């Protein structure tokens with residue numbers, strides 16, 4: 001079978017196989033999503049692009065006409081899982097169905113994906129989604145992994161009708177201009193681009209019209225957002241004026257781009273939730289330097305203090321990347337000490353594994369033994385569990401405003417919501433339905449969950 005490499009430019013007219021807006025009528029597409037919230041938002045985007053051509057979505061991969069796996073490249077394990085899943089899907093799909101691997105892993109591995117899964121028909125990177133209808137229509141294997149400096153999918157993203165209508169994701173920025181030496185994201189998502197404010201506001205209004213209560217703004221370094229003279233703070237303030245929105249969140253900010261103006265905006269705008277996910281990565285200055293993070297441990301602690309001074313109720317979570325190249329026992333201890341000093345509410349914790357193509361993979365030796373990596377990560381996880389357990393149990397007796405997100409899958413008598421500080425809370429079902437904001441008194445906790453009951457003055461807002 002022949003292979004077609006589509007060009008880099010993000011023109012919607014590159015295919016030799018022109019399509020009509022009814023190309024997909026009567027055809028169904030099954031999309032499986034891996035990775036971060038930006039990928040979830042991209043799946044919604046692809047659904048919209050294909051929906052415009054008449055495709056309907058299905059949860060039944062065996063009878064789908066198109067199968068897409070939207071992938072993550074951040075860790076090797078995630079890629080291995082996708083290969084295994086692609087084999088499974090290929091074995092059980094309709095013989096005429098087109099199978100695609102799209103997203104970051106497609107961008108990372110490009111045509112080499114075919115060496116592992118020869119039955120893949122479409123390999124498309126994150127800037128190629130406009131051209132999916134053409135790729136599906138093509139009878140050959142198509143590889144389209146060009147990155148664009150401009151593509152923001154303006155006017156194409158709409159709220160998902162598949163998910164609940166409580167919390168809606170709006171991608172405000174694509175790509176990343178930072179150069180963290182361990183990270184593959186700039187390689188697979190390209191240069192940083194802000195989505196025009198007019199399109200962000202259009203998307204927010206569309207979410208409100210569908211009944212969404214919470215808007216989550218997404219970007220790799222979301223607070224570096226800038227579009228002409230619109231800063232991230234200005235954008236937040238503008239979105240907060242939109243009637244119908246109850247809560248605004250954003251993820252993930254970059255420590256160096258956290259301005260005084262942003263702290264002030266969070267402190268003074270009641271709709272912006274008091275939770276910040278602020279990635280530390282390491283508590284060792286030597287490691288931070290090798291990671292090219294651009295700040296020191298002291299800078300980071302100083303920023304956290306500044307935020308907590310102005311917003312005492314703020315919850316702060318983080319990412320820790322343990323055992324980066326050259327990390328010594330002393331460096332590891334510096335990370336533990338920093339965690340003890342800052343006391344994050346929660347953390348995503350990982351051990352380093354090399355990603356091909358990154359600066360670190362080319363220039364810095366991955367010299368921490370597997371045994372040390374395992375042990376160090378475990379001590380980090382254990383420490384965070386102790387800290388989280390204490391912080392969560394300190395909430396017992398507090399009254400919290402909770403946005404109910406879903407019905408519990410484990411217990412028919414319970415619903416699950418989140419505090420303003422992004423902590424999960426389990427409540428009795430009769431307290432409300434998804435989308436309601438209720439007041440609850442916290443009566444119990446684990447290291448990751450709170451339990452609440454109606455506060456005597458509980459009132460839906």
Ligand code: SF4
Nearest residue numbers: 176178180183185220
């Ligand atoms: S800021 Fe650093 S870690 Fe985050 S996506 Fe960009 S390069 Fe990767």
